[in-house]
Structures are given as C-alpha cells and as structure tokens.
Amino acid sequence: MQAYLHRSEDRGHVQAGWLDTRHSFSFGSWHDPKYMGVSALRVINDDHIAGNQGFGTHPHDNMEILTCVLSGAISHKDSMGNEGDIKAGEWQLMSAGTGVRHSEMNRFDEPVHLLQIWVIPNVQDAEPTYQQVACDPNDAPNQWHLIAGTTDQALMHIRQNAEIRSAVLNAGQSLNVDVVKRVNYVHLIKGEVNIGEHTVRAGDALVFEENAVIQASEDSQMIWFNLP
Incomplete structure (x- = not known):
C-alpha cells in the first residue's frame, strides 16, 4: 500500500501559558511548508487548555470548523446566538460562511483536551450555521x-x-x-x-x-x- 506516514514528532509544538498545543499542519506562529494540509483538510490542532482560560471572541469566515472534545468541557458562545458547553464525547461543527465571531472558553477548574479541525468548504460565502452532537465512540x-x-x-x-x-x-x-x-x-x-x-x-x-x-x-x- 502506497502511503505517507506523518509522525507525531513532526507536528508543531507551541506552549504559551495556559495553552499546550500540537499542530499537524502550519498554524499561527508555527509554519512548515511541508505541512500545509491534505486535500481539503487544513488544520488539526491537539489542544490542552488550562482551567478558566481559553480563546476569547475572534472572527472566522469561509471555513468548516469542528471541535472534538476528548476530556473536560469547553464553553462556546457565538454571534449567531449559540451558547453552551461542549463536553467530552461531543462534537461541534461551526460553518463560518460569510463570517461569525465566537469564543471557546474553559470556564471550569479542570483542563480540557480537544481537537480543533478545519476543513476548507466547497461553497463560499454561505450563511453561517452551527451544529452540535453527542457521539462518544467509547460507548460503541x-x-x-x-x-x-x-x-x-x-x-x-x-x-x-x-x-x-x-x-x-x-x-x-x-x-x-x-x-x-x-x-x-x-x-x-x-x-x-x-x-x-x-x-x-x-x-x-x-x-x-x-x-x-x-x-x-x-x-x-x-x-x-x-x-x-
């Protein structure tokens, strides 16, 4: 089988106070031209966020943004009026479309471990939407x-x-x-x-x-x- 193995140690590692993250692909301050995404998959960030910390309100557009919470919980709030917690075993999909502002904050004392995933959409400037589901593969x-x-x-x-x-x-x-x-x-x-x-x-x-x-x-x- 022809395949390419992307090793964990080749990921970018950024530790900045409350955030300890590993980037599968170039993101933020970490850039490597060999790792710019695969097909429409642009970002996989493996984030550990300390208690009572997180990402304050910031904008996105024309990106499919998924969050997979592995342990703990993260609190979401956005300009579409959605607000609530995403807990371990739950997924969020925010289709940013023409533009949305949101925050993802760990308002609990315990750290949260999550994956943030970006997929480039095949439709530009669509109406922003929000989806959230519970699907813990440990249950099945x-x-x-x-x-x-x-x-x-x-x-x-x-x-x-x-x-x-x-x-x-x-x-x-x-x-x-x-x-x-x-x-x-x-x-x-x-x-x-x-x-x-x-x-x-x-x-x-x-x-x-x-x-x-x-x-x-x-x-x-x-x-x-x-x-x-």
Missing part, C-alpha cells in the same frame, strides 16, 4: 461513526465533499477503510494500530488512497477523514 467501540458528511446518515452536515468518521478500536480488533480513489487521512488520537505495513502511534497520521485494514495492537481511538 469497534465500528465507524459517521460524524460529518453530505448524506442523511451523517450526524452533521459539512460543506465539502468529505466524510469524517470516529472510532475506538479495542486491542486485537480491526476495521476496514473502504475507499474509491479518494484521499484518506487517519489520525490516531491514542493507542497503536497497524495499517498495511505501517505502524501508527498516538499523534501519528497516515495518508493513503487505497483500501486498507486497521488492526489495533492496543486499545486505540482515531478519526478517519475521507477527502476529495
């Missing part, structure tokens, strides 16, 4: 959960010809990745898996364009991006 392991896509089967609708799936895979179990000549990016959140001849560890990702089997050598959690 060893299967794919279609978090975002363009069909009715997806829990949230994304403005791009892409599908985003999440899974927890127990040690010794396997999952198929069935593709149709598309770009696939599997990001491993925790654990260790084998995909073809490649060993993928926590923080790593594998880019490939062929069908594959993911075999877990230890309890693992991952996100699969099926991209145009």
